[in-house]
Amino acid sequence: xxxxxxxxxxxxxxxxxxxxxxxxxxxxxxxxxxxxxxxxxxxxxxxxxxxxxxxxxxxxxxxxxxxxxxxxxxxxxxxxxxxxxxxxxxxxxxxxxxxxxxxxxxxxxxxxxxx
Amino acid sequence: xxxxxxxxxxxxxxxxxxxxxxxxxxxxxxxxxxxxxxxxxxxxxxxxxxxxxxxxxxxxxxxxxxxxxxxxxxxxxxxxxxxxxxxxxxxxxxxxxxxxxxxxxxxxxxxxx
Numbered sequence: 389x390x391x392x393x394x395x396x397x398x399x400x401x402x403x404x405x406x407x408x409x410x411x412x413x414x415x416x417x418x419x420x421x422x423x424x425x426x427x428x429x430x431x432x433x434x435x436x437x438x439x440x441x442x443x444x445x446x447x448x449x450x451x452x453x454x455x456x457x458x459x460x461x462x463x464x465x466x467x468x469x470x471x472x473x474x475x476x477x478x479x480x481x482x483x484x485x486x487x488x489x490x491x492x493x494x495x496x497x498x499x500x501x502x503x
Numbered sequence: 504x505x506x507x508x509x510x511x512x513x514x515x516x517x518x519x520x521x522x523x524x525x526x527x528x529x530x531x532x533x534x535x536x537x538x539x540x541x542x543x544x545x546x547x548x549x550x551x552x553x554x555x556x557x558x559x560x561x562x563x564x565x566x567x568x569x570x571x572x573x574x575x576x577x578x579x580x581x582x583x584x585x586x587x588x589x590x591x592x593x594x595x596x597x598x599x600x601x602x603x604x605x606x607x608x609x610x611x612x613x614x615x616x
Contacts, residue, residue: 397543422604431507431593431607432546478545491605493538495545 390415392481394494402502407466411479421462422480474501509608522581526594533599535577540591584615
């Protein structure tokens with residue numbers, strides 16, 4: 389069985405300051421991990437994914453995430469927040485052993501950017 | 504660019520009505536999915552399909568059915584809508600494999616009165 393926990397339902401940062409969105413997972417197998425972003429009134433868009441290659445993954449819009457097996461974490465970071473980053477972010481785990489339904493979504497983190 | 508199109512952005516229906524939500528993708532993807540998204544609950548899988556005429560139950564299939572008569576189209580059906588089915592419904596498609604990303608539609612906000 390697999391699960392994913394996004395540790396914060398809301399995160400608020402000032403424009404120009406770093407962003408940290410936290411995600412912990414559990415998986416019986418070697419997982420693939422994803423971060424998706426959902427802007428208001430839009431569908432989800434892939435930010436980045438980890439699939440057992442480099443543990444530091446770079447994504448779009450300056451985001452990156454580091455896979456830490458010892459901590460079972462996959463936190464999303466960005467050095468400097470921009471107003472356009474305001475959105476809902478979802479951490480997703482796949483255990484690679486199930487069928488196409490083997491994706492588990494976190495409950496989401498709402499990122500607020502203060503001017 | 505891959506496009507996943509959901510037929511309605513907003514829909515208002517009455518309790519007991521039969522509701523059809525349509526989804527079309529233009530990239531010849533094998534896999535298609537229907538999720539519902541509720542505040543604080545994230546995305547929950549209702550049904551998915553590996554191929555034409557194939558369907559599999561997800562985590563919360565009760566009260567829903569699906570149809571996939573053509574590869575590009577995946578329909579979600581609420582046989583008799585109820586107020587607890589008021590939600591945002593998201594359709595997604597993907598080329599197959601759990602390491603591949605999904606492509607999402609913009610969603611349909613359904614209100615059942």
